[in-house]
Amino acid sequence: MEPIIRNGRPEDVPAVLHLIRQLAEYERAPLEVENSEEEFSRDAFGPDPVCGFYVAEAEGKVVGAAIYYVKYSTWKGRCLFLEDIIVDESWRGRKIGRMLFNAVAMLAREKKYRRLEWQVLDWNEPAIRFYKKYDAVLDPEWVNGKLVYDQLQKFEPLV
Numbered sequence: 001m002e003p004i005i006r007n008g009r010p011e012d013v014p015a016v017l018h019l020i021r022q023l024a025e026y027e028r029a030p031l032e033v034e035n036s037e038e039e040f041s042r043d044a045f046g047p048d049p050v051c052g053f054y055v056a057e058a059e060g061k062v063v064g065a066a067i068y069y070v071k072y073s074t075w076k077g078r079c080l081f082l083e084d085i086i087v088d089e090s091w092r093g094r095k096i097g098r099m100l101f102n103a104v105a106m107l108a109r110e111k112k113y114r115r116l117e118w119q120v121l122d123w124n125e126p127a128i129r130f131y132k133k134y135d136a137v138l139d140p141e142w143v144n145g146k147l148v149y150d151q152l153q154k155f156e157p158l159v
Contacts, residue, residue: 001058003096005103008053008065013041015062016053019086027121034149051083054103056096063091066100068107076114080107083118097130105134119144 008016014037024033043050056064064087071081082104087096108116120127120138131138147155 003056003058003063003091003094003099005054005056005099008044008055010041010045012053012055012062012065013037013044016040016055016065016067016086019062019065019088020084022089023084023086027124054100056087056091056100058091063088064096064100066104068104070113071117073114078111078113079115079117080104080111080113081117101130101134 017035017037017040020035021030021033024030044052051067051069053065053067055062064085066085067083069081069083071079073079082101085097085100085104087100105116118131120131122128128138
């Protein structure tokens with residue numbers, strides 16, 4: 001049965017969170033997932049949504065997801081950021097990742113976003129090969145920075 005790609009719905013949240021946990025295992029960070037069903041539901045479907053997602057559905061269950069959000073570039077304007085593409089291990093190799101990526105890229109095109117951006121771990125060769133098929137620019141010039149939750153809770157402005 002060919003998977004279908006559709007917009008995520010509130011009832012998909014538990015299945016997508018399960019996929020997110022699978023991804024964390026694959027990326028060697030199983031204890032890093034702090035998101036909950038309640039938070040994810042609020043963030044995707046609440047009064048002030050900050051993300052959206054597509055799901056791949058096959059045989060009546062969610063077998064993949066692509067999570068995205070709008071970001072802003074001071075030089076370019078509105079851009080779409082693809083946070084993750086996740087395909088259940090048992091469904092990999094069936095072009096579901098491609099179908100999900102295509103859906104997000106088409107959304108960016110339809111909304112006339114200036115860029116579609118994402119990150120990929122430098123050791124994730126299968127993902128890097130996947131993105132290169134699209135002639136994607138994989139930019140080694142930029143260094144990612146962040147302050148994590150605990151740091152933000154202790155944050156003191158510099159004077």
